[in-house]
Amino acid sequence: MLDVRALRQDPQSAAKRLKIRGFDFDVERFDLLESQRKSLQAETEQLQNERNTKSKAIGKAKAAGEDIAPLVAEIGNLGDRLDVARENFNQLQDEYQLFLRGVPNLPDASVPAGADEEDNEELSRWGKIPNFNFDPKDHVDLGAGGALDFETAAKISGSRFVVMHGGVVRLQRALAQFMIDTHVNEHGYHEVYVPYIVNADSLYGTGQLPKFADDQFKVAGEAEFYLIPTAEVPVTNIYRDEIVAGERLPIKHVCHTPCFRREAGSYGRDTRGMIRQHQFEKVELVQLVHPNESWNALEELTAHAESILKKLELPFRTVVLCGGDLGFSAAKTVDLEVWLPGQGQYREISSCSNFLDFQARRMQARFRAGGDKPELLHTLNGSGLAVGRTLIAVLENYQDGDGRVHIPDVLRPYMGGMQTLDMASGA
């Protein structure tokens, strides 16, 4: 959620910046809501004040042993008038809140204009795209010997799931362990384990609700529960409605979880293989930092994610998302895209974002420095990395043309020293 006070001061410039992400901020509607709010609030509070004053007088009179009947009579239909005023005010507030909650974060000045991923801006490239003396397969073909079984997954669940077998499964597990260990031991993150089912407040806090309910898996039952679409949700919400001591900052968490996404609206895209699944593994990095530090933290966090790709020696590039491709809550996002030989293109494998105080305001995540007033934190997160896609990248980049995949050096300790995976035999 944006700062309403800042919005009130200059709605025009906010509208201008929101244009960069293709969001049409209705200034007229905002002004109207704002002026209605003002008058209704003043009216309601005036009545409330009257009631408080008179009730207090009754209390005093009673304590003094006086007759309170005339005072009570004086109140008359004040209660009813107050009810009406309150009802009107609440109704408007609901409308106002709905309007404000639907407004995405302001893109940072460094975010390029643009409509979709075509307009994202490349920042850098790393690594050498491998030159095969054979036709590189994509991961689906590599796993066709039985290691990756999409048909069985479709039988037991549906499309966009996978059953994996043997060494590939271990490789995925090794990747996750390697990532977590690196972030904990080398980058100073604190590992957490969190629930995979969260309530609506948590999804609201990080911005998936109310706008993106269709992307979530909702759990049937009386209570409103959802499967997490990313660890960002439970991990960031640890600090919802909390005031942490300033000395604790920055807070840096790493968390490995499965992620569940319905990906509604993306049918027809990436239907082949494991690129876009309803369930996938991810190691997530989350930071909660002092407002002055968040831009540094974004660079740092992005570098942490990059380091995993570098250690795995996977070629990648970094891109800044343009306004149109920017997520709802983000002020700026840098994507890491890994090279996939089977597809002959770079594909997103990590997304690192600075949300400034947008999420923190929604969930009232604050800190207090010394005796000062509590202040909103800045939140950031990034994949460090998407494990399923990293697995694909390893399979495709490390294939040898004879149905084998070489295990990257850094993963061998996690694979019991294994050097190659024999994909042909079902891994």
Next chain:
RNA sequence: GGAGAGGUGUCCGAGCGGUCGAAGGAGCACGCCUGGAAAGUGUGUAAGGGGUAACUCUUCGAGGGUUCGAAUCCCUCCCUCUCCGCCA
């Protein structure tokens, strides 16, 4: 799932129809004391909103209700603890 006890400010904890936004303590901030610190001591210190301001409104787990007036009474729900049951 059953029985009982609870959920109050940054934290602990008192209050159980009116003068309560809430005693007391810890913590924190600023003084004093000290060569400096610790200890001691004094003062201050809930959050959020509206208003140029004076000032004012809201909030004692959440939501309803009773009342002129609710932290306090009633109802529903959520959560925590203890005991029992079930169970990886």
